[in-house]
Amino acid sequence: MSTSDPSPAPVSPYLVLGAAIVLPASGHVILGIPVRGLQFLFFMVVLAWVTARISPPDASFVGRHAGGFLIYALSILDAYKIARIRTAKWAHNARTEGNDTQSGIEPHT
Known part of the structure; x- marks a missing residue:
């Protein structure tokens, strides 16, 4: 038996994309999986810190925090x-x- 109540439409992927670009982990929060967003934030901070410690002092800001930017892009x-x-x-x-x-297929009973 099928229900007559259709499920509500999910959040627009473009809204999620925009939110994730503007504020890290906000896309996951909008999707209802904030723990996953927090995991990405945690690893973003950790890898940014690690790459800042091992990079040469004359590296650019992006170069010094490349690990964090990588996780940001993946999130x-x-x-x-x-x-x-x-x-x-x-x-x-x-x-x-x-x-x-409409297809004429009888449901299996």
């Missing part, structure tokens, strides 16, 4: 990927729920 990609997958699943489920009655 942006991760939040966007999760949002895109949720949106694709929602769209697929909405399409298939509407087609079950």
Whole structure:
């Protein structure tokens, strides 16, 4: 049996992408997985600190904190990927729920 209440649309992947770019871990918070965002923040700080300690003194700011910027970029990609997958699943489920009655396929009882 299918339910008549469609699930609410997920958050726009572009909103999640923009939030993740502006403020680290905010994309994960919007998606409802703040612990994952905090994990990214923790490793961002740790790797930025490690690369600042091992980099030469004449390196640029980005070069001194390259580890943190790497994790920052990965967290942006991760939040966007999760949002895109949720949106694709929602769209697929909405399409298939509407087609079950029109395709003539009898539900298995």
